[in-house]
Amino acid sequence: MRLARVGEFILIEGIKRNMANKYPPQVIEGIGDDCAVLCPSAEKDLIITTDTLVENIHFNTHWMDYYQIGGRAMAASLSDIAAMAGEPLGALLACSLPANRQREEFDLLLKGITTLGERYRCPLIGGDITRSVRGLFINITVIGEVDRGRALRRSNAKLGDEIWVTGWLGDSRAGLEYLRHKPSLNKEIVAPVIDRFLQPVPRIEEARYLCERVMINSMIDISDGLSSDLRHICQASRVGAEITCSLLPISSGAKTLAKNQGISPYDWALNGGEDFELCLTAEKGVLDYIVKDFEETFRLPITKIGIIVAGQDILLVEEEGRKYLLEPRGYNHFSRK
């Protein structure tokens, strides 16, 4: 049935029913009034972020189903909460969609959003559903908590800090390229990167794990691409960085696909967006003793890729020791690339 025949309030009523009993104690009033009402925990700060996914810019319905689109939208916002080492409390969904979309498509989209949300204890607590003339817009605002004064900023990287990243870099871009070109490759090798593109994982638990064990100085999530996001850390902290090319964690799936496409996998690792991994800096040596346990706990690598230096440039160190200036070539809306 088309949304045109359902009506906004029926959709909202359905979401409200689905969320009953899923609110944490801090959420006093969820969906159903002019505002959601929260009673924040004592001794916590609140963190809040908003992210929009636009059809045919961030996603399309040829490569992804509505469930995956919903999950991806929720993952993008939760990833910002992870980047501050926060715990989500709830989300607001502002969704604009053409009236000729099907009720079933909307329900799948919602299922993708709420399934990932529930996985991270982030129920929908409010929102706004509107019609769009053309194209689907999904905006998700997430509100979360951190211990007072402990939100992890971009602006506190120190000279000499090691730069670490979780997971594999460039996998999401590799997955996208696979879906674009559909080369005939061993499915088993490329399946993980397709999965990373279609169903990214916000590193909420990984970030909490790290912060509880180690003094992290600065952190960001890699949403635009390492070359852009590490730059955000450097600019906010007024420092530079050196990245060692050979240390970049690149999966065998990404390497295979890059080779097949005649592209350097380093390009994807440095400039591919939407990996939603964490990039963090910490004093030399402090992460070493937790690497093994982290990797066993999350079945995910955590890799030292460089060092914070004086200046304002990010330099890429190649194997022969040559250094190149790394330009920010991650995603930038409105920029011509």
Added chain:
Amino acid sequence: MRLARVGEFILIEGIKRNMANKYPPQVIEGIGDDCAVLCPSAEKDLIITTDTLVENIHFNTHWMDYYQIGGRAMAASLSDIAAMAGEPLGALLACSLPANRQREEFDLLLKGITTLGERYRCPLIGGDITRSVRGLFINITVIGEVDRGRALRRSNAKLGDEIWVTGWLGDSRAGLEYLRHKPSLNKEIVAPVIDRFLQPVPRIEEARYLCERVMINSMIDISDGLSSDLRHICQASRVGAEITCSLLPISSGAKTLAKNQGISPYDWALNGGEDFELCLTAEKGVLDYIVKDFEETFRLPITKIGIIVAGQDILLVEEEGRKYLLEPRGYNHFSRK
């Protein structure tokens, strides 16, 4: 200059600079990190709401300039904060716009948003700027505070409560109709209703005034139209209502325009959306002694229009005493009207 030549990060940097020193003490980190960080006041609850304005659904650039569009978007979200009797702390702007829009248009839009925001101490504390394939989407999330346990809900209307509304009903719709048809009418008479459409006022201060002086049982803002929004109160409170037609506050501008268009001004008053006035219920008699002071303070009427009754229907009482069932005919996205 087109946005395509400016780039997302330049736009964000400009907003960040503009917001420096405008944050209330509760905002620890505004624009510039993965999340905004807030340290909520002790003994306060937090309230949060989100609203989207879509080009050619909620507004178009023929009738409104970008400054007015921005103000209208901020007013819609602030109006939800007013409806809970809250005080805003800050806003997140998620804006999607085509790359061929001009930098100057974006700046005007932003100016409209931030000017109204500053008027109500609601600076931008975060956001997300993305490209859209077609059309402008403006989503504003506002976070605010209310005294603990004092958020004014829809769900507490009591049998026998009087129903009151602030301001004039139907003015916004009248203003819209004027801009659609441009009839030749005395400008002085229609100017106020055009103004109400183009530059709606969120009733933040009016709501706080009322709550500090009177025990209000339930409140909502009239964004979809009285017939729909009063129904939200009735449904949430499990009560019915009787509205006396002759009591509906209709301005001379709306009456003049309705007559000129051959339409009943009651239709606009009952079903016209986006007046952003407050509809509230309170025990019989308790508002009477503040009416005069309210009207002098805000130069705005506050009018008793009906009563909460048992049942679930909203009845419209006409002058001869005849009663009609009032159907919800306010705005409903996706519904066929």
